[in-house]
Amino acid sequence: MKVSVVxxxxxxxxxxxxxxxxxxxxxxxxLECIAVDDASADGTVDVLRRxxxxxRRLRVxxxxxNGGPSAARNAGIDEACGDFVAVLDSxxxxxxxxxxxxxxxxxxxDADLMADNQVVVAEDDGRNLGLAFQFExxxxxxxxxxxxxxxxxxxxxxxxxxxYLKPVMRRAFLARHGLRYDLRYxxxxxxxxxxxxxxxxxxxxxxxxxxxxxxxxxxxxxxSGGWTLRVLxxxxxxxxxxxxxTLPPAGREALEERYDILRRRAQAFDLADCLRARDPRGxxxxxxxxxxxxxxxxxxxxxxxxxxxxxxxMIGEGRAQ
Numbered sequence: 001m002k003v004s005v006v007x008x009x010x011x012x013x014x015x016x017x018x019x020x021x022x023x024x025x026x027x028x029x030x031l032e033c034i035a036v037d038d039a040s041a042d043g044t045v046d047v048l049r050r051x052x053x054x055x056r057r058l059r060v061x062x063x064x065x066n067g068g069p070s071a072a073r074n075a076g077i078d079e080a081c082g083d084f085v086a087v088l089d090s091x092x093x094x095x096x097x098x099x100x101x102x103x104x105x106x107x108x109x110d111a112d113l114m115a116d117n118q119v120v121v122a123e124d125d126g127r128n129l130g131l132a133f134q135f136e137x138x139x140x141x142x143x144x145x146x147x148x149x150x151x152x153x154x155x156x157x158x159x160x161x162x163x164y165l166k167p168v169m170r171r172a173f174l175a176r177h178g179l180r181y182d183l184r185y186x187x188x189x190x191x192x193x194x195x196x197x198x199x200x201x202x203x204x205x206x207x208x209x210x211x212x213x214x215x216x217x218x219x220x221x222x223x224s225g226g227w228t229l230r231v232l233x234x235x236x237x238x239x240x241x242x243x244x245x246t247l248p249p250a251g252r253e254a255l256e257e258r259y260d261i262l263r264r265r266a267q268a269f270d271l272a273d274c275l276r277a278r279d280p281r282g283x284x285x286x287x288x289x290x291x292x293x294x295x296x297x298x299x300x301x302x303x304x305x306x307x308x309x310x311x312x313x314m315i316g317e318g319r320a321q
Contacts, residue, residue: 001030001031001032001081001082001083002028002030002031002082002083002084002099002103003028003030003031003032003082003083003084003085003086003099003103003168004031004032004033004034004076004077004079004080004081004082004084004085004086004171005023005031005032005033005034005085005086005087005088005099006034006036006073006076006077006080006085006086006087006088007019007020007023007033007034007035007036007076007087007088007089007090008036008038008069008072008073008076008087008089008090009035009036009037009038009040009044009048009072009090010037010038010039010040010044010066010069010072010090011040011041011042011044012040012042012044012090012091013040013042013043013044013046013047014042015090015091015215016035016044016047016048016090017047017051018093019088019089019090019091019092019093020033020035020048020051020058021051022088022093022094022095022096022213023088023094024051024055024057024058025096026094026096026097026098026099026100027096027097027099027100028099028100028103031057031082031099032057032058032059032080032081032082033057033058033059034059034061034076034079034080035048035058035059035060035061035076036061036063036072036073036075036076037060037061037062037063037072038063038066038067038068038069038071038072039062039063039064039065039066039067045060045062048060059079061075061076061079063075067183068183068186069181069186069189070180070181070182070183070184070185070186070189071181071183073087073181073189074180074181074183077171077174077180080171082171083170083171083172084103084106084168084169084170084171085168085169085170085171085174086099086102086166086167086168086169087166087190088166089166089214089215091123091215091217092166092212092213092214092215093212093213094211094212094213095210095211095212095213097211098116098211098212099168101116101207101209101211102114102115102116102167102168102207102211103168105141105205105207106168106170106205108141109140109141109143109203109205110203111141111170111203111204111205112169112170112173112197112202112203112204113167113168113169113170113173113194113197113202113203113204113205114141114167114168114169114205114206114207115165115166115167115168115204115205115206115207116166116206116207116208116209116210116211116212117131117132117133117135117206117207117208117209117210117211117212118131118132118133118160118164118165118166118210118212118213118214119131119132119210119212119213119214120132120214120216121213121214121215121216122215122216123215123216123217129216131210132160132164132210132214133160133162133165133206133208134159135206135207135208136208141205141206141207142205142206142207142208143203143204143205144162144198144204144205144206145198145204146195146198146199146247146248146251147248147250147251147254149162149194149195149198149204150195150247150251150254150255150258151250151251151254153191153254153258154254154257154258154261155258155261155262155265161191162194163188163190163191163194164190164214165190165194165206166190166212167194167204167206169197173197173202177196177197177200177202179193179196179197179200181193185231185235187228187231187232188231188232188235191232191235192235192239195239226265226266226267226268226269226270227266229262229263229265229266229269230262230263230266232262233259233262233263233266236255236258236259236262237259239255240252240255240256240259
């Protein structure tokens, strides 16, 4: 079997059918789709089982208790039989030729991970919002080493982190290095997974062709205050402090910058939440604990009015050989 597609599902009944059908209608037919239901409370499992009755290539795993997206993806990877493993979020979709093209590119470039650009669409009306990434337009895949990946993951307003990429991955490479998603994280798990793959010598390539359809939902980081940003900052700090970790100087500098920006934005969002809630005591307590939060909020407000920064990573410099 050529490809195993893993879809982690949680309360996805409203949109999971579109995601699954985008897999089952691929021009590359030698595949399996493993849908892992993470103890949904809606009718997700019923939808999946109905679809499985129509196409035997769909396998449904129903987890007995909710473990989060990392646990669900790991369960799917453990069951995968394909030469390549691909991940699809339950509210996203594939272009019909995606797997055929990415597998061919991966084999030609001898890549362990092969990703594509993404078409971003609005959740409410499906409007095309443009491309997620500004890769160099060219016919051949482009290589991303650890430094380029970390530079491309520095939070820049209006741009997507390279951690949003959804590559097809060689299952043999994942097995050889025991690569799985970290169960401690329900946000930023892709970023950490790719860092670990690159640290283990994974050959990561991208193509500018947009074959993944990413649904931009109305929810935002601000709805969870600074919690999500603090988790992401802590993850960056953890990588920097790993025993025996040897990062290239430019990569360490990029990761330090990612950590500083995420921590600053967390402070700013938390203070903004207090001010919106008209909670002077909460704001005072936050400022007593983190005096730099006020300056952080000021910087964030200034950033909103600025033009989007030019990309910090020039992907075109790393053409795959």
